[in-house]
Amino acid sequence: MSYMVAASLEQALKILHEKGGNVQVIAGGTDLYLKKPLPDLVDVSSVPEILGICRDEGMLSIGAGVTHTEAAASAVIQSEAEALAEACRRVGSPQVRNMGTIGGNLVNAAPAADAAVALVALGAKALLVNHAGSSREAFVEDLYAGYNCSYVDGSSEILLRFLVEPCGQGMGSAFMRFAPREALSLPLVNSAAFVRLRENIIEEVRVVIAPVKPAPTRLVETEKLVLGCKPGEDIWRKVEYTAASEVEVRGSLLRCSEEYRYHLVGVLARRALKKAVERALNRQRR
């Protein structure tokens, strides 16, 4: 049994390979360390390939090992992937954000993981490499396997980076969240949206809501409703109604009632979409 700090990707992959599945990748540890009993661990938080934020052939390339603090403070993410900066800013507490990573947030696969919700709305792709050295790409949206269960297998695979299209002309994104307290409080509902406008018409849209299913969920009916529309006051009420109608939520004694959650789904989906549109319009004018 051991705790190994990998200094390079090569070393991390070698450990995964040799251990043949009897080891688990650990990044910030804010989710994994609370799970007992702990398996053998390989710490990837210093592996250069999963760190930093850069541009890669016109895309933003964001390391899986980027912490919530780094993502929230990044000028590039703040201006070109607003939803992600806003989501990371709301995670846990300063201490949790200093350790917790966006990669860990996705692989831990909590239904309303804040960064994951934003990444789905942004249409992010994940880059992965397995113990045998073969790489793959997948949409973040397709990586949830079920409740707290990911298609990324931290015992044989390393999530390297996220690729996000930077918001340019006519594009915008936003993240909204409602929780009982400002800090250290998981969201009752969170939502993120992305839009691309062409001549004031919505030509691409993603609206995501959670927790309504085991994974962050696209509001397909709401998206259909606004696609091809010119956003104006008349659509926001319909957005709110459609969003709340197309999901099924449950209440819980600890968190909130079913009715309240339906209400939040509508309101937050509307606000996220409206904010994303506002930002897209501002970028069109510039």
Add this chain to the structure above:
Amino acid sequence: MKEQVIRFEINGEKAEVYADPTLSLLHLLRSRFNLIGTKEGCRKGECGTCTVLLDGQAVNSCLVPAGKVEGKKVLTIEGVTREGALKGKRVHPLQQSFVEKGAVQCGFCTPGMVMSAYALLRDNPSPSPEQVREAISGNLCRCSGYKQIEEAVLEAAKTMQEKQG
């Protein structure tokens, strides 16, 4: 889990310890280094009383496996006190200010509060009240109602600025 050597820097001094790397940093500090100023509250990242600085950033030491600190720098409340002592004072200006403003009641949250405030003032020597509230938002206090703590941090920022200037 098997013990292994962990080398790191604690409060400015080099340390080497043979320990279970999955033990929490909190327990490593308290049981192996007798640094008992760092408190254990919830043991799950919710209360912040175990806050220390890891390479200059506030973290919950209860969530950090000891193996993670290999090659890193840890600062605890004892290190902050010593910083004050090195300047000829009994304690650090932040701690002094907590006492003067009545920000210490039962005192259980205090070491963590001071560490979070210390991390803030290091990056931002003259924070706004909002920034202070944000910086201590991961630290729970059952006694004070937070107002005195906020005042203590703002006051300490002023004192520390004056000394600098």
